Amino acid sequence: MSVQTYEQELEAWRAMQEASWRQENGWLALAGLFWLEEGESRMGTGPDMEIQLPSGKAPAHLATITLKDGKVRLTAPAGSPVYVDGQQVTDIEMMPERPGPATIVTSGSLAFFIKNEDDDFMAVRLWDNDREERQSFPGREWYLIQDAYRVTGRFEPNPHTEEFPRTFGMVAEKETLGTVKFELLGQELALQALPGRPGTLFLIFRDKTSGQSTYAPGRYMLGELGDDNTVTLDFNKAFNPPCSVTNYATCMFPPPSNHLPVGIEAGEKYVDFLH
Missing domain, CATH: 2.60.200.20 (Tumour Suppressor Smad4)
Structure with missing residues (x-):
């Protein structure tokens, strides 16, 4: 896929995300x-x-x-x-x-x-x-598309129960499928993965931009899982949970193991719409 085609497809995906909220x-x-x-x-x-x-x-x-x-x-x-x-x-x-x-x-x-x-x-x-x-919602804001935030990782199956914080002070005990390991910004990183749509893994993470330019509790992303357990991670598609724009959603947030020690300046930014 050419760079131009990829950027066009990503912009179309972002437009669909905007429409889905409205x-x-x-x-x-x-x-x-x-x-x-x-x-x-x-x-x-x-x-x-x-x-x-x-x-x-x-x-x-x-x-x-x-x-x-x-x-x-x-x-x-x-x-x-x-x-x-x-x-x-x-x-x-x-x-x-x-x-x-x-x-x-x-x-x-x-x-x-x-x-x-x-x-x-x-x-x-x-x-x-x-x-x-x-x-009246002013629209979702995104970082510029950067190819450096598209990486390939590896999925290591290791089903186990993990506690995920939730809105309203609740905690969800979820069965994670395993760990996605990948390299980004010169660091070896890992995320616990939940089931996503068919062929994907659902990832919930925080990073050093959380609470600065991105939503403080964290963001969501889907990793594309290959037959050989490779995982395509595109942080340009990292998106905010709905709790970022409404007080009436029930959202899960990342456990400590999914707090990344890097700043991921890709994907969706935070628009403070509720205050």
Whole structure:
């Protein structure tokens, strides 16, 4: 692949990343995350609702979410504007995100589903597709493309459990697949790898730019895994977790073993949009 073709493909990839955050039911449309406890949680715009919806966007009581024995059920008053797949509903079991597919409920500009993770929690994740943030976000910023940050590493399988810090003070115990070892900026480095999309490894890392020009908790990247356990690492594609632009995402951050002692001036920079 020529340098020009590579840069064109990378710019197209970055444009898709930008669009994915602005899209309907995207990260910039998030409007709430509500933890569920056993029993009933009423949702609506009324002041006594456990799940508060944006003012003017729903009736005082839109619906009731009931968590019982690990299952979630939605019931709604007759005539309430609650829809699933375009059909008005008054009583339905809501399938959570995992194992999925999640039941997505819509009401006007609002949409919501049940977010869950390793049986640690159940929560209602809410979107409002009229949120101003979808338009007002100034855009994702990136370092200039640099070929020096495209390297080939080697994957060494070593499945084991690793603790990954998470938002809201939580910790996720994840089964890592092994270690990716590589050389960058004259140093021998290593990262613990999680499963990614087919043919890839998911890498979460911090480096010396974190908290300076890049997002303080760390960034994400996918490594392309070859049949011979070689891994193509392109730090020009390092990207921020969604927690960098919303308070309503649940993100994992790197364990100490994935804190790199170098400054990686490649990939996505940090735009302080939340403050």
